[in-house]
Amino acid sequence: AQTVTQSQPEMSVQEAETVTLSCTYDTSESDYYLFWYKQPPSRQMILVIRQEAYKQQNATENRFSVNFQKAAKSFSLKISDSQLGDAAMYFCAYTSSGSARQLTFGSGTQLTVLP
Amino acid sequence: KAGVTQTPRYLIKTRGQQVTLSCSPISGHRSVSWYQQTPGQGLQFLFEYFSETQRNKGNFPGRFSGRQFSNSRSEMNVSTLELGDSALYLCASSLSGIFEQYFGPGTRLTVT
Numbered sequence: 001a002q003t004v005t006q007s008q009p010e011m012s013v014q015e016a017e018t019v020t021l022s023c024t025y026d027t028s029e030s031d032y033y034l035f036w037y038k039q040p041p042s043r044q045m046i047l048v049i050r051q052e053a054y055k056q057q058n059a060t061e062n063r064f065s066v067n068f069q070k071a072a073k074s075f076s077l078k079i080s081d082s083q084l085g086d087a088a089m090y091f092c093a094y095t096s097s098g099s100a101r102q103l104t105f106g107s108g109t110q111l112t113v114l115p
Numbered sequence: 116k117a118g119v120t121q122t123p124r125y126l127i128k129t130r131g132q133q134v135t136l137s138c139s140p141i142s143g144h145r146s147v148s149w150y151q152q153t154p155g156q157g158l159q160f161l162f163e164y165f166s167e168t169q170r171n172k173g174n175f176p177g178r179f180s181g182r183q184f185s186n187s188r189s190e191m192n193v194s195t196l197e198l199g200d201s202a203l204y205l206c207a208s209s210l211s212g213i214f215e216q217y218f219g220p221g222t223r224l225t226v227t
Contacts, residue, residue, distance in 0.1 A: 037218075043203060045218035091158065102171050103148070103216070105158035 002027045004094050006106035013082045014114050020067075021077045021109045023092030031097040034068070034075045039108075040088040048090070051075065079111075087113045117142065119208050119219035127225045133194040136222045140187050140208030146170075147189040148216065149181060152203040161204075164189055165211070193224075201226045 003026045013019035025034070036048040051059045051068050058066050063080045079086055092106040120139045128134050140147050148171075149161040160173040164183035181191045187208070193200055203223050207216040 042220070044220050045205060045207070047216065050215070093158075102160040102163065102173060103150070103158075104160070107157050 002029075002094055002096070002104050004092050004104050004106040006092055006109050008109045009107070010110045010112070012112040012114055013079070015082055015084060017082055018078060018080045019082055019111065021079075021090050021092075021111070023075045023077070023106055025073050025075065025092070025094050027073070027094065027096065029096045033095050033097065034066075035093040035095075035103070036064070036066070036075075036077045037091045037093060037105075038086075038088045039091065045091075049077065082113050084113050084115065087111055119206060119217055121204075121206050121219040121222050123222060124220065125223045125225075127227060128196050129227055130196055130198060132196050133192065134196060134224060136191045136193075136204055136206075136224070138189045138191070138206030138208075138219060140189070140206075141217055144208035144210055144217075145187055146209045146211055147183055147187065148207045148209075149189070149191050150205040150207065151175075152205060152221070153199075153201070158205075161191065196226045198226050200224065 005024045032053045034051045038046045038048050049059050049061045049064050051066055058068050065078045067076045089108045089110050091108045093103045095103050122137045146165045148163040150158050152158045162181050163171040167183045178194045183189045203221045205221045206219045209216045
């Protein structure tokens with residue numbers, strides 16, 4: 001079974017600084033997708049960034065970028081120029097491209113942005 | 116374009132009762148997935164419906180069921196409620212599957 005591990009329950013960053021959230025996963029599949037979702041206090045899950053396993057290039061969305069290391073099964077999220085609005089719970093998630101396409105989530109990292 | 120809506124937003128039920136939650140996907144989206152979020156178990160996949168057919172199912176007991184209507188709206192039903200069913204239930208829709216999911220605000224279910 002696939003598992004997703006986020007080893008940092010809490011992180012904090014100073015406003016305008018950069019922070020990296022870690023995620024590792026375990027799978028025997030070769031074709032899959034990885035995601036980072038953000039859940040602010042409103043509880044609305046928001047997709048931050050997506051990475052296809054077959055793409056070697058790391059995904060980037062404005063201030064958010066990932067470091068995807070397929071061999072190491074690592075998928076970290078880097079937030080540059082952190083803003084107060086970035087404060088939220090961040091979840092790493094995995095899904096295979098096969099028939100059993102369901103999102104498996106990590107336990108989450110609570111990010112605090114300090115003014 | 117309107118987002119995913121879920122009703123009701125909050126619900127209090129008594130152990131042993133049953134409950135039905137509703138999810139209206141983004142217009143044009145045919146896939147609806149349901150997730151349970153609890154402090155202890157985190158986010159867990161319940162099931163996915165596509166074109167009125169259950170396509171994937173997570174590891175939950177048969178008390179949890181769902182359905183999807185021809186307009187893609189989906190309902191989730193939990194029978195014989197247990198205290199452990201207290202959770203935030205999230206619904207997500209996408210055009211064709213898991214890859215680009217948009218989540219609703221959730222329904223907070225409390226079982227007393």
